[in-house]
Amino acid sequence: MKDLPPFAQHFILHWGEMGTKWGINRTVAQIHALLFISDRPLHAEEICDQLGVARSNVSNSLKELQNWGIVKVVHLPADRRDHFESIQDVYELFRVIAAERKKREIDPTLARLRDCANEAGTTDNPADTHAKEKLESLLSFFELVSDFYTKMDRLPTKSAIQAIRMGDKIAKSIGALMK
Amino acid sequence: MKDLPPFAQHFILHWGEMGTKWGINRTVAQIHALLFISDRPLHAEEICDQLGVARSNVSNSLKELQNWGIVKVVHLPADRRDHFESIQDVYELFRVIAAERKKREIDPTLARLRDCANEAGTTDNPADTHAKEKLESLLSFFELVSDFYTKMDRLPTKSAIQAIRMGDKIAKSIGALMK
DNA sequence: CGAATATTTCTGTCTTTACAGAAATATAGA
């Protein structure tokens, strides 16, 4: 990591730690951090050198980032090597990440909760009835969150930012809006 | 898990898997799932029996859940054993989880990003300037998210639900609200 | 086609995390 200024190193290391806390491989997160702050696409070898990790690790991690849809391959003139760049707009970045997590985790959970609720069906056992109701409340919640995400995802970046920024005013206006 | 109806078993197992994808220990997530759907507080031994995990594992996991603030100890009359119950309201549950993640992860990241931005200070290297700007845009984003969370957290459950539910209408009203 | 270079896949090792069982400690009533 010798070539990077200290502040960049600190950021990349912290981002790696953050990743692990959210179920993302440390190296994957570090590579993404590096690409995010880079002012040009990097090839795999450069990433190895900067982060001091094995070539194979970089290869697999880059594939993972491409699967997430937040890193793309680009080619530079007169250079046959793949170069990689991250989504640069931070709002777009998190929108894509959120979309992917929804697809991978929220949607399957919704499906599973629906299955469980159906399985529960009619039961006379009071404990089971209670469990079924808890599952249904969880399901409602996930449906709500899922719908909200879909609505926000359709907004252009600027509107989305404003929607977030207006959070408190919006809350106060709920009554009026509902009429 | 013999005593539990199949739908409850399926839910608990799925919840455990979900946990691992979000950086939460499988057993911790399973125990929470069990407590969430239970219609009464359970003691540690019951949790062992139901999930088939070691007593020590249950002990540590329960402590973890208490640290998160989503499980509380209660005592029943004429029973000296600790009994455990989860927050039952699903919105409250996720509110508490979000608050804890903010405290543990978002706030430290904000602090770190500010440090990095300061460290970056004045630099004449164009690549470093670019990196610094990327860090600052990330910082703005996290500040926005953090503020939004604080606003939502202060809303009573009902208003928060409505705010989420009204997402699309709110978006359309942003222009009007801003005047 | 063949050589050089780039990339991916495979294999084994190392590290970390999860976890069971035992031991130690604490607590409450007799």
Added chain:
DNA sequence: TCTATATTTCTGTAAAGACAGAAATATTCG
């Protein structure tokens, strides 16, 4: 205080994940 019971901490093992280096494969240019 002593005994029974509940709880936590400790220790070793097992499983999972991360990762390096080597091998295999693919690509491009001469």
